[in-house]
Amino acid sequence: MAELPEVEIITQDLKKTIIGKKIKRIEEICPENLRRKSSIGLNEILNKKITSIKRRGKYIVISFSKGYSLLIHLGMTGHLFYKRGREPINKHDLLIFDFLSGKNRLIYNDIRRFGSVTVVDSAVLQKLNIFNKMGPEPLMVTKEEFLRIFRNRKSKIKSLLLDQKIIAGLGNIYADEALFQAKIHPEERANTLSEKKLEMLRGSIKRILVKAIQEGGSTIINYCNLFGEEGKYQNYHKVYSRKGLPCALCGTTIEKIRVSQRSSFYCPKCQKKGNI
DNA sequence: CTGCATGTTAGGTT
DNA sequence: CAACCTAACATGCA
Numbered sequence: 353m354a355e356l357p358e359v360e361i362i363t364q365d366l367k368k369t370i371i372g373k374k375i376k377r378i379e380e381i382c383p384e385n386l387r388r389k390s391s392i393g394l395n396e397i398l399n400k401k402i403t404s405i406k407r408r409g410k411y412i413v414i415s416f417s418k419g420y421s422l423l424i425h426l427g428m429t430g431h432l433f434y435k436r437g438r439e440p441i442n443k444h445d446l447l448i449f450d451f452l453s454g455k456n457r458l459i460y461n462d463i464r465r466f467g468s469v470t471v472v473d474s475a476v477l478q479k480l481n482i483f484n485k486m487g488p489e490p491l492m493v494t495k496e497e498f499l500r501i502f503r504n505r506k507s508k509i510k511s512l513l514l515d516q517k518i519i520a521g522l523g524n525i526y527a528d529e530a531l532f533q534a535k536i537h538p539e540e541r542a543n544t545l546s547e548k549k550l551e552m553l554r555g556s557i558k559r560i561l562v563k564a565i566q567e568g569g570s571t572i573i574n575y576c577n578l579f580g581e582e583g584k585y586q587n588y589h590k591v592y593s594r595k596g597l598p599c600a601l602c603g604t605t606i607e608k609i610r611v612s613q614r615s616s617f618y619c620p621k622c623q624k625k626g627n628i
Numbered sequence: 629c630t631g632c633a634t635g636t637t638a639g640g641t642t
Numbered sequence: 643c644a645a646c647c648t649a650a651c652a653t654g655c656a
Contacts, residue, residue, distance in 0.1 A: 355634065387651085410635080428635050429653080444653090464652045466635055507645060516636080523634055572634060573654090592634090613647075615633085 354410060354426040356490065356521030357564035357585065358575050362432055363407040365578030366414065369434050370451070370458065374399050379448040386446050387468035389423065389482070396420050396471050399452070409486050409520030419474045423482075427466030433459040434578045463574075487519040490557045498554045502542040509545065509553075510538035511612040522557070525570055525592045528617050530557040532591045537625045538609070538616040545628050563588065591617040 354362070378394045380386065400416035407413070412432075414422040424432070437455045441448075447460035447469060460469060477483070488497055501518055502509070512518045513527040522530070531538050533556035536549065545553070569575055569583035572593065576582050590600050594617055595608040604621040 358634090385652095425636085427651095428633075462652095463654075464633095464635095466651065468636095505644085511646085514635090525634060570634080575634080614635095 354430065354569075354575060355523035355526050356407075356410065357526070357561055358569035358583065359407050359410050359412060359426065359521070360565050361569050361577050361583075362426075363405055363412050365434070366405045366412070366432070369456070369578065370414075371402050371405055373402055373454075374452040375402075375449050376452045377450040379450070381441060381445050381447065385465055387427075387465065389468055389470040390472050392420075392471040392473070394447075394469075394471055397422055408483055409489070409516055410523070411482070413477070415474060421472050421474045421477050423468070423470045423472055423477070424460070425468045427462065427464065427468070429463040429465075429574070430467030431459075431461045431574075431576070432578055433461065433580060435459055485517050487515070487517055490519055490521055490554075491561055493519065493554065495551055495554065499547055499550055502545065502550055503547070505542040507542060508539045508611055509536060509542045510614075510616055512542055513557075514612065514614065521561075524614055524616075525572070525589070526557070526560055526564065528592045529560050529590060532619060532623060533560060535622050535627055537623045537627065538611050538618055540625060540628065549628055591619060593617060 375398055397416050397420050400418050400420065402414060403417050404415045410425060412424040435457050442461060444463045445459055445461045449458035487501065502512060505512055510527055510531060513522050514524065530553060534553040536553060564570060564585040567583060567585040567588065568577060570585040571582040572586055591606050594606045597606050599606055599619040599622060602619065602621050604619055606617055607620050609616050
C-alpha cells in the first residue's frame with residue numbers, strides 16, 4: 353500500500369499537524385492485533401513533546417523529548433488518520449491517540465495487520481539494525497553510491513529494487529514504473545547494466561518519486577493521506593497493473609510476469625532484454 | 629471455492 | 643557472504 357511517496361506524504365501531513373504536541377492518552381483497541389518490534393510499552397511516550405517527525409525508507413519516525421521514538425511501518429494496509437473530535441471506532445482501528453490540547457485524534461488502522469507500531473529508545477534506534485541495514489534513500493543517493501550498489505550484483509534488477517537492504521523505500525509500483533521509464537527489462541541482471549543505464553535508472557527513480565509525491569501518491573485500493581484524501585499518481589502509471597493495455601509510448605500490450613514471487617508489469621517492446 | 633494483492637522477515641538450500 | 647526460494651502473517655476482493 354504505502355511505498356516511499358505515500359509514507360513521505362503522511363510524514364509531511366503529520367509534521368503539519370502534531371509536531372510540538374503531547375499525547376495524553378493512547379487507546380489500544382485490540383492490543384493482541386498490533387505488531388511491535390520491541391517490548392517498550394506505548395505509554396512511555398505519553399506527556400512528552402513531539403520534537404521531530406521523519407521518514408526513513410517506508411518507516412515513519414516520530415521522536416519525543418526525553419529520548420523515545422515511535423516507529424511506524426504501514427505494511428500493506430496500515431493507515432493513519434487525523435480526525436476531528438470523537439468519531440465512532442471503525443473496523444480495524446487499532447490505536448487512538450488523544451492529545452493534551454485540542455480535540456483532534458490520531459487513528460491507526462490496519463486491515464491486514466502487516467504494519468507495526470513500536471516505541472524505541474532513541475539512542476537504541478541509532479544502533480538498530482532496521483536503519484543501519486537499510487540501503488540509501490533513493491532521493492538522496494549519489495551516482496557513485498548507486499553504481500557501487502548495483503554494478504557487481506548478479507540478481508535481477510527488479511528484485512534488487514524491492515530489497516530494502518539495497519535501496520530503501522521502493523515497492524512494486526514504483527520499481528515497475530522506474531524500470532519502464534529507464535527502458536530496462538525487470539529480469540535484467542544488475543551487473544550487466546552499463547554505468548550509463550544505471551545512471552538513467554537512478555534519474556528515473558528520482559523523477560517518478562518526486563512526481564508521485566507531488567500528485568499525492570498512488571491510490572490503488574485504499575491508500576489515502578492523513579486527512580482521508582486519495583492520491584492521483586495512479587493516473588500516471590504507465591505499466592503497473594496495466595496488463596493487457598497498450599503501452600503509452602509504443603502501443604504494445606503490457607505484460608505481467610513473476611519476478612521473485614512478485615508480479616512485474618512491463619512493456620515487452622520498450623523494455624527488451626539486452627537493452628543495457 | 630480459488631487465486632491474488634501495494635510488505636517484511638525468518639529460515640532454509642545451493 | 644550472495645542468491646534464491648518458501649512460508650508466515652490476515653483480510654478482502656474478483
